[in-house]
Amino acid sequence: xxxxxxxxxxxxxxxxxxxxxxxxxxxxxxxxxxxxxxxxxxxxxxxxxxxxxxxxxxxxxxxxxxxxxxxxxxxxxxxxxxxxxxxxxxxxxxxxxxxxxxxxxxxxxxxxxxxxxxxxxxxxxxxxxxxxxxxxxxxxxxxxxxxxxxxxxxxxxxxxxxxxxxxxxxxxxxxxxxxxxxxxxxxxxxxxxxxxxxxxxxxxxxxxxxxxxxxxxxxxxxxxxxxxxxxxxxxxxxxxxxxxxxxxxxxxxxxxxxxxxxxxxxxxxxxxxxxxxxxxxxxxxxxxxxxxxxxxxxxxxxxxxxxxxxxxxxxxxxxxxxxxxxxxxxxxxxxxxxxxxxxxxxxxxxxxxxxxxxxxxxxxxxxxxxxxxxxxxxxxxxxxxxxxxxxxxxxxxxxxxxxxxxxxxxxxxxxxxxxxxxxxxxxxxxxxxxxxxxxxxxxxxxxxxxxxxxxxxxxxxxxxxxxxxxxxxxxxxxxxxxxxxxxxxxxxxxxxxxxxxxxxxxxxxxxxxxxxxxxxxxxxxxxxxxxxxxxxxxxxxxxxxxxxxxxxxx
Amino acid sequence: xxxxxxxxxxxxxxxxxxxxxxxxxxxxxxxxxxxxxxxxxxxxxxxxxxxxxxxxxxxxxxxxxxxxxxxxxxxxxxxxxxxxxxxxxxxxxxxxxxxxxxxxxxxxxxxxxxxxxxxxxxxxxxxxxxxxxxxxxxxxxxxxxxxxxxxxxxxxxxxxxxxxxxxxxxxxxxxxxxxxxxxxxxxxxxxxxxxxxxxxxxxxxxxxxxxxxxxxxxxxxxxxxxxxxxxxxxxxxxxxxxxxxxxxxxxxxxxxxxxxxxxxxxxxxx
Numbered sequence: 012x013x014x015x016x017x018x019x020x021x022x023x024x025x026x027x028x029x030x031x032x033x034x035x036x037x038x039x040x041x042x043x044x045x046x047x048x049x050x051x052x053x054x055x056x057x058x059x060x061x062x063x064x065x066x067x068x069x070x071x072x073x074x075x076x077x078x079x080x081x082x083x084x085x086x087x088x089x090x091x092x093x094x095x096x097x098x099x100x101x102x103x104x105x106x107x108x109x110x111x112x113x114x115x116x117x118x119x120x121x122x123x124x125x126x127x128x129x130x131x132x133x134x135x136x137x138x139x140x141x142x143x144x145x146x147x148x149x150x151x152x153x154x155x156x157x158x159x160x161x162x163x164x165x166x167x168x169x170x171x172x173x174x175x176x177x178x179x180x181x182x183x184x185x186x187x188x189x190x191x192x193x194x195x196x197x198x199x200x201x202x203x204x205x206x207x208x209x210x211x212x213x214x215x216x217x218x219x220x221x222x223x224x225x226x227x228x229x230x231x232x233x234x235x236x237x238x239x240x241x242x243x244x245x246x247x248x249x250x251x252x253x254x255x256x257x258x259x260x261x262x263x264x265x266x267x268x269x270x271x272x273x274x275x276x277x278x279x280x281x282x283x284x285x286x287x288x289x290x291x292x293x294x295x296x297x298x299x300x301x302x303x304x305x306x307x308x309x310x311x312x313x314x315x316x317x318x319x320x321x322x323x324x325x326x327x328x329x330x331x332x333x334x335x336x337x338x339x340x341x342x343x344x345x346x347x348x349x350x351x352x353x354x355x356x357x358x359x360x361x362x363x364x365x366x367x368x369x370x371x372x373x374x375x376x377x378x379x380x381x382x383x384x385x386x387x388x389x390x391x392x393x394x395x396x397x398x399x400x401x402x403x404x405x406x407x408x409x410x411x412x413x414x415x416x417x418x419x420x421x422x423x424x425x426x427x428x429x430x431x432x433x434x435x436x437x438x439x440x441x442x443x444x445x446x447x448x449x450x451x452x453x454x455x456x457x458x459x460x461x462x463x464x465x466x467x468x469x470x471x472x473x474x475x476x477x478x479x480x481x482x483x484x485x486x487x488x489x490x491x492x493x494x495x496x497x498x499x500x501x502x503x504x505x506x507x508x509x510x511x512x513x514x515x516x517x518x519x520x521x522x523x524x525x526x527x528x529x530x531x532x533x534x535x536x537x538x539x540x541x542x543x544x545x546x547x548x549x550x551x552x553x554x555x556x557x558x559x560x561x562x563x564x565x
Numbered sequence: 566x567x568x569x570x571x572x573x574x575x576x577x578x579x580x581x582x583x584x585x586x587x588x589x590x591x592x593x594x595x596x597x598x599x600x601x602x603x604x605x606x607x608x609x610x611x612x613x614x615x616x617x618x619x620x621x622x623x624x625x626x627x628x629x630x631x632x633x634x635x636x637x638x639x640x641x642x643x644x645x646x647x648x649x650x651x652x653x654x655x656x657x658x659x660x661x662x663x664x665x666x667x668x669x670x671x672x673x674x675x676x677x678x679x680x681x682x683x684x685x686x687x688x689x690x691x692x693x694x695x696x697x698x699x700x701x702x703x704x705x706x707x708x709x710x711x712x713x714x715x716x717x718x719x720x721x722x723x724x725x726x727x728x729x730x731x732x733x734x735x736x737x738x739x740x741x742x743x744x745x746x747x748x749x750x751x752x753x754x755x756x757x758x759x760x761x762x763x764x765x766x767x768x769x770x771x772x773x774x775x776x777x778x779x780x781x782x783x784x785x786x787x788x789x790x791x792x793x794x795x796x797x798x799x800x801x802x803x804x805x806x807x808x809x810x811x812x813x814x815x816x817x818x819x820x821x822x823x824x825x826x827x828x829x830x831x832x833x834x835x
Contacts, residue, residue: 035695039708040661041685468655475617476732477644477672482679486668490657 055388061381062443081430084274088282095279098264102283105260107332108178108253109246112185114329116246117239119158119190124197126151130209130227131201131219152198158191160549161542162509164425164516167253168530173352178336181258185246196238196502204230237460244288248423251284252513255425269429281422288421289414359539368537372525372544379521379548382439382514383507386446391500393447394454399484401459416459420452424510428517442519446507457499458492465491494563501556508552512545522548567626568593568734568766569614574623576609576790583609584790586623591766593733596757598777598798599770601787602810607770608652610787611738614768615649616640627734645672648732652739654723658712662703662722665711666694669726697728700755702748716743721752728759735760737769741776749773753780774806 058064068074125131127148166184174180209226213219217226228235254262261280268276401412422430427445469487478486515523522545529537567590576584584606591597599607612618613625616632625632628646635643648669656665667682667690674682681687686694691707698704701721706714711722720743727735737756741749753769753776760767771777777784778798786794786801786809793809794801 033692033695034704035663035691035707036688037708038663038685038691044684466655468651469657471617472649472651472655473668473671474641475615475644476648476669476730477641477646478668479671481676482671482674485679485683486660486664486671487655487657490660494659 058381058385061378062385062439064440085278087275088278089275101261101264105250107336108181108250110332112182113243113246115186116189116193120193123151123194127198128201155191155194159188160546162513163188163249164513167256171257173355176257178259181253200231200234201227252423252425285418285421289417358535362539363536375522375525376544376548378439379511382443383511386443387504387507389447390450390454393451394458397455398458402462416452416455419448424449428514437518439520442514450503458496461492461495497563498560501560505553505556508549570626572624575621576613577621582790593766596767596781597783598781599785600774600777605787606790608738611736615736616644647734648727648730649736650723650727650740654719656711660711662706662709663694665722666725669730693729697725701725734766739770
C-alpha cells in the first residue's frame with residue numbers, strides 16, 4: 012500500500028487495505044528496543060560470573076554470626092569527652108581539607124571548562140568549529156580526563172611519597188582529581204542547556220564572557236551551584252578516605268579504629284560522617300530554588316533571600332580552612348619537592364610489559380569493569396525505587412527515605428567494603444555490594460531531584476484526566492526524567508570504575524589490588540603498567556558513556 | 566440534571582479574583598464555546614471545570630456529584646468523566662506520538678494495557694491512535710517523536726487524545742491557536758463531529774470569535790471574570806462584543822498576534 016502525503020493536508024492515503032501492512036502496523040522502534048533488552052540481558056551473565064556474585068553466601072550461618080558480632084559492637088558508640096574532642100578536631104581537619112581541595116579544584120576547573128565547552132565557540136556559530144579551536148578543546152578535554160581518571164586515593168598514595176605525610180598530599184589529590192571532574196561536568200552542563208540565548212548573543216557580536224554571563228549562566232546557574240555543593244560533599248567523603256593513606260582527619264582515626272577492631276569507635280566516627288554529609292545536604296537544599304508545593308497555584312518566584320548570607324558563610328569557611336591547615340605551601344611548591352617528584356616519576360619508567368604480567372592486568376581490568384558495571388546497575392535499580400518514595404511531596408516516607416539515602420551516601424565505598432569484608436570475606440562480591448550501597452545513596456538522591464525537577468505540567472495533564480499515580484509516572488514523569496536518570500547512571504558508572512579500582516586496596520580484587528600490591532613492594536614499573544591500564548580503562552568507559560549520553564540527548 | 570453544574574463558583578488566587586461567583590449548567594451532549602479577551606478567565610474556568618483548580622467558594626457538580634465535597638480519591642475517580650486539552654500541550658520529549666495519543670486511554674486502563682501502550686502499542690491500540698490522528702491530518706506522524714512536532718501539531722495530538730478518550734466531557738483550551746485559519750476550521754469540524762458521533766459534551770474556548778459564533782449553538786462570553794453573555798450567538802449584540810473585547814480594539818498585543826481578530830469583532834457575527 013502507499014503511504015504518502017496528499018496535496019492539501021498531510022492526510023495519509025489509506026489505499027487498498029489488503030495489499031500490505033496497514034500504516035499503524037509498523038512500529039519502527041520495536042525491533043531495536045527488543046534487541047537492546049536482549050543484549051543487556053546477555054551482558055549481565057558474564058558480569059555476575061566475574062563478580063563472583065553469590066549474595067546467598069552472605070546469609071550462611073558463619074558469616075551471619077560474624078556480621079552480628081560486628082554489628083553488636085556498633086550499638087554502643089564511644090562517646091566519652093576526650094574521644095569526642097579529638098574527633099571534633101579531626102572533623103574540622105577533614106572539612107578544611109575538603110574545602111581547600113575543592114577551592115583549588117575550582118580554580119583548575121573553571122578556566123578549563125570554559126575552554127572545553129563548545130557552547131562559547133564563535134567559529135561553531137557558522138556550522139563546524141574551526142580546526143584550531145577544536146584541537147584546543149580536544150586537548151583540554153584530554154587533560155581533564157587524565158586528571159579525573161586517576162582516583163584521588165591513587166593520587167594521594169603517590170603524593171604522599173613526594174610531599175610526605177600530612178594534609179598537603181590529601182588537599183593536592185582532591186584538587187587534581189576534583190578539578191578534572193568539575194571541569195568536565197561544568198562543560199557538560201553548559202552544553203546541555205538551551206543553546207539559543209547564548210548563540211543569539213554571540214551572533215549579535217557580544218563577547219564570549221558576556222555571552223556566558225548573560226546567555227548561558229542564567230539557564231544553568233542552579234545546576235552548576237547544585238553540582239558544586241554536591242561535589243563539596245563528595246570531597247568531604249574523599250578527604251575521609253584519604254586519611255587511610257596518612258593525610259590525617261577522620262579517615263586516619265577510622266583506619267586506626269578498624270585496625271584495632273574497635274567497633275564502638277568506628278560507630279561514633281561513622282555517625283559523625285553521616286551528620287556531616289546531612290549538614291552539607293541541607294546547605295545544598297537551601298541553595299536550590301524552592302519547589303512549588305501547590306500545583307493549583309501559579310508558580311512562586313524562587314526564594315533566595317539567604318543566598319548572600321550563605322555565600323559569606325562559605326567564604327568564611329574557606330578562609331578558615333586555608334588558615335588552619337598546616338600546609339607548608341612553600342615546601343610543597345619548592346625546588347626540593349619538584350626535584351623529588353621528578354626522581355619519583357622517573358622510577359616508573361619503563362612500564363613492565365611482559366606478556367604474562369599483561370595477561371594478569373587484563374584479567375584484573377575485566378574484574379574491575381564487571382564490579383563497576385554490576386554495582387552501578389544494582390544501584391540504579393535500587394536508587395530509582397527509593398527515589399520514587401523520596402520524591403513524594405511530603406510525609407514521613409519522604410524524610411525516612413531521604414535519611415536512608417543520606418546514610419548510604421555518607422559512608423564511602425571503601426568503608427562499606429571494609430564493613431562488608433567482615434560478612435562476606437575477601438573478593439569482588441563485597442566490593443560490588445559496597446559500590447552498589449554507596450551508589451544507591453548517590454543515585455537515589457540525584458534521581459529524586461531529577462524527578463522533582465521534571466516540569467509538572469505533563470504529569471498534571473494526565474492526573475487531571477483521572478489517570479492513576481503509576482500511570483502518570485510511567486507516561487509523563489519517567490519519560491521526562493529518563494534521559495537524565497540514565498545520564499546520571501552512566502556518569503556514576505564512570506565514577507565507579509575509579510572507585511572499583513580503589514576498592515582493590517582493601518582486597519576486593521581487580522586492578523586496585525594489583526596496584527596496592529606492587530606499590531607496597533616498591534615495584535614501580537609494574538605499578539606504572541597497572542596505572543596505565545587503569546587510565547586506559549577509565550578512558551574507555553568514559554568514551555562509551557559519553558557516546559551513550561550523546562545518543563540519549565539527541 | 567445537567568452533566569456539569571456550577572453554582573456560585575468563585576475562583577481566586579490569593580487576593581486576586583479569577584472568576585467572580587458564577588452559575589451555569591451544561592447539559593450532556595451540548596457544545597459550548599467560551600470566548601473572551603486574554604485574561605478574561607477562560608483558562609481558569611476550564612481548569613475549574615477539569616477539577617484542576619479548587620474553587621474558593623461555591624460548588625461544582627459533575628454527573629450529579631458535588632466534586633469538591635468528595636474525598637480526594639473519589640474526586641480523582643470522577644476525573645475519568647472528563648479530559649482537558651491544554652493550549653500548549655505538555656508532552657514528554659522523546660515520547661512517540663502514538664503513545665502520547667494513547668495516554669488519553671489511560672484513565673481506567675489496566676496495568677497490562679498501559680504498559681503495552683507505553684512500550685509497544687498492539688494493533689488495536691495503534692489503529693485507534695492512527696485513526697484519530699488521521700482525521701486530524703497527522704496520520705503520517707504516528708511513530709514520530711513528539712519533540713519533532715510543531716506547535717500546531719502538538720495541539721492536534723492533544724485533540725487526538727480527546728478523540729480516543731472515554732471521557733464524557735471534553736474540555737479544550739484554545740485548541741486552534743497555533744493552526745492556520747483553513748486548518749483550524751477543518752480541525753474544529755472534526756472535533757465537533759466526533760463529539761456528536763461519540764455522544765460527548767464539548768466545552769471549547771476559542772479566540773476565533775467568528776468560528777465560535779458560526780459553529781456553536783451556545784456561546785459563553787467572559788469579561789474580567791464575569792459572564793457577560795450566555796446563549797445562542799445570534800443574541801450576542803455588536804455592543805456586547807465591543808464590551809467583551811474593549812481595550813483590545815486599540816491594537817494591544819493579544820489582538821495583533823491573532824489574525825482572526827484583526828477585523829472589528831462585531832463584523833464577525835453578522
